[in-house]
Amino acid sequence: MTWSFAHPESHLLLTMSVVLFLGTLAFVIPTIVAVRRRTATDALAWADQVRRDPAAPWGIDRVLRAVDASCAAAGVVFPGAVRILVGTTVRLDLASPTIAPPQPWTATPDGRSWSAPMWALQAVPLTAPAPNEFATVVSLGTDGEENVLVDLRRVRGIVALRGEQAARDAVLRRVVDQVRTDPWATGTAVLSVGTGSTLGVAVSVRDAIAAVAADATPGLLVVAKVPSGEDGRELGRLLERPGGRWACVAAAPHPLARWTIEARRDGTHVSDVLGTVRWMDVGLSMPLAATTQSATTQTDPAALPDAVEADA
Secondary structure, eight states: OOOBTTBTHHHHHHHHHHHHHHHHHHHHHHHHHHHHHHHHTHHHHHGGGSBOOTHHHHHHHHHHHHHHHHHHHHTOOOOOEEEEEESSEEEEEESSOOSOOOTTOEEOTTSSEEEEEHHHHHTSOOOSOOOGGGTTEEEEEEETTEEEEEEGGGGOSEEEEEEOHHHHHHHHHHHHHHHHHOGGGTTOEEEEESSOGGGSEEOOHHHHHHHHHHOOSOEEEEESSOOOHHHHHHHHHHHTSTTOOEEEEESSOOTTOSEEEEEOTTSEEEETTTEEEEGGGSOBSSOOOHHHHTTSOOOOGGGOHHHHHHHO
């Protein structure tokens, strides 16, 4: 039967067809959204229950010690590295250009990066543990077959996280866990403002700024959000000092941040400086039990404004 003004029964047929179509959409669309959301949350569901491979920090320690030993043997002052990519080849993205690297390193024409094959670094004699130079080096995940390391203090500014809160918390846990347990970070202080005691020794904003200003030891400062007003500007200036030994990671984005990284529930984080990196490939030294994971302290800045500001 075709629709016609002359046949009212065709109106009912059209109405029933429209209702059936809308009913189908009402069922199919939520189902598709639910499936996609469930897939996207898989990393948060299991990543914190995976123990970090004990060989991972051992291998990184070997690379860092080889960097130090090769420079010491050649009498070269290591300029520092902001990013270190570890795979079959190790690449150092330097804090300042240097075109005359020691063996077995080769430099790019502009001197901004050194690289060496892993087999060559394994032949470098190691005579000392990794120095404090690397006290704030952490793995932020993997990119393909490469482990992506960042020396947080060499960023010379605040590294801020954005994205869904649970994903930001997962990234923060991995950063703090490494600084607390990696052999090259021994002696690195970890302070926190507004994040609770699970992410460092809880202090006030002023005490945190005083510790960064004193620069007595290497340190990592974790803040729920960048302090407001002059406190935030002072913290930024202190972190920018050449040779400063402190790094700062904020659990919320801020205009003062030098780097901003978007943490995602699918186990990746994305930024202009690092591209897409899989944070879920970094396990924890003490995995969280599935029953306690949901009770982990949250660092939602929106829930802590009074506490943070009261410390200022």
